[in-house]
Amino acid sequence: MARKTRLTRFALSAAVVAAGGLLAGCASDDTSLTYQTDYSNHRPLKVVGYPSAGSLETVQKAVWRLADGDTDGLAALAVDDKQADATARNWVKTFGAAAKDDVTADFYDEGSVRQVVVLYFAGSGQIKEIEARIGEDDTWGLTLAEPDPAEAKAKPTWAPPKPGGSGSRTSGTPSEN
Structure with a gap:
């Protein structure tokens, strides 16, 4: 049972790290974010x-x-x-x-x-x-x-x-x- 819990925790940790990496890859740089903010704030x-x-x-x-x-x-x-x-x-x-x-x-x-x-x-x-x-x-x-x-x-x-x-x-x- 303890081994199964450790495997589950490891799988969860790996999933969190992978998801974090994917989200970081999708994040906008400052220039892109500024442009998007400007765009939404103006006619x-x-x-x-x-x-x-x-x-x-x-x-x-x-x-x-x-x-x-x-x-x-x-x-x-x-x-x-x-x-x-x-x-x-x-x-x-x-x-x-x-x-x-x-x-x-x-x-x-x-x-x-x-x-x-x-x-x-x-x-x-x-x-x-x-x-x-x-x-x-x-x-x-x-x-x-x-x-x-x-x-x-x-x-x-x-x-x-x-x-x-x-x-x-x-x-x-x-x-x-």
Whole structure:
């Protein structure tokens, strides 16, 4: 009887260790958990065009940082930090309140290394052109080079008044098409 009890305990212990190993293998890393939490705490981004996985995630994070008023988080998305802090402050001041409402991102170009994106803020009617691209560290980020508040809030002259109005371009730059 004692031998049977020891075997049962051993089997139970082995099962617990195996289950713990499986659960540890399924656990999310911090980045994934942060993204999932951000996703569930914000309005979904409406998308037009053909983003890459990297450009889509970067633009989504940018809209979340705008909505949260998180200038440091937005500046952290910069591919070059020379003017990132000032630009992030300008963008949050200009578009932060509007980013809490519905936002549509219209993705242009093919997106393997860079994509021009036009953000349409439904509640305010504001329109903002941004650029997502791969930086020197081979990760996606944003070009944050608008330290002048007037430049930061300027509406793009080439963009259609509504998302998808001219269709996403697959070649050339938005100003060329």
